[in-house]
Amino acid sequence: MALVTISGYPCSGKSRRADQIKxxxxxxLDAQEYAGPKLKVVILSDDxxxxxxxxxxxxxxxxxxRGTLFTAMQRQMGQDTILIVDSLNYIKGFRYQMYCAAREHKLRVCTVWVVxxxxxxxxxxxSRSSGRAYNPETLENLFLRYEEPSSMVRWDSPLVTITWEDQDxxxxxxxxxxxxxxxxxxNTGTQAVPKAPTDALLTLEHTTAAVISSIISEQSILQGIGGTITLALSTPTLRPKVTLxxxxxTLSEMQRLKRQFVTVHKKAITLGSTEKGGVDWSEESVADKFATYLTENIKS
Incomplete structure (x- = not known):
């Protein structure tokens, strides 16, 4: 539903503000006039x-x-939760990472700056008890490294500022x-990368090799005439067309083009494709793509 990011100096009263917000x-949410979805409010903090x-x-x-905090935050995110992350959140790069996670989960965002x-x-x-106080050197270092939120950047917006003088x-x-x-x-930066099926690499190698074998057979019949031919592969649905x-x-020329084609598509299999929507790794699709690739790259 929403992510509320609390940011501020250490010991600035962030936890008190998080409790007030909750x-x-x-x-x-409990008021009679509220007619929206049933939601829960959760505070996630260092404590x-x-x-x-x-x-x-x-x-x-x-x-x-920070990794522990981020992982826990991702687990708590959901359409039924208003999540308040009560931590230093003093690095703008980390706040941006949180913002991207919220976008991936389609959550509303809000940054609360406790001043x-x-x-x-x-x-x-x-005045804090032992175990909850920062070492003076650490405290000073965190002051120096603190990167203030800004309403001018998208990952801190909308920005709500609360000062030490505000009672509520x-x-x-x-x-x-x-x-x-x-x-x-x-967006493409926050979406999960679609993965290829587990047999995609086997299909890629097997199908491209079958296309080359079929071309060799057809060439023996054409006797160097060339032109557009329909290849007959292992199943009736595999009928790619290639222009020779x-x-x-030569076999060595086709093997070289096959290696280039396979290398490019291996990257898509192992790293994930950036194409929009699902990527078709079926034999028919691979055969058609490879036939087109050969047509475009075989020299006359």
Missing amino acids: QHLEAR TLNIDRTSYSDSRSEKPA AKKEMCEEWNS VPAEDIWQAVTGGVVKPP PARNV
């Missing part, structure tokens, strides 16, 4: 995932921590973003 959203504050002390430990002065964050951090969150703005905002469709020059095409 309370307001649940109150609206719920048992991510230790020391994970942010260096990049080697922080990377797997507080550094001095306040340091004071609040020092702008619940109406957030409600409108998560229930009435635009759902942006997945007025000469005998």
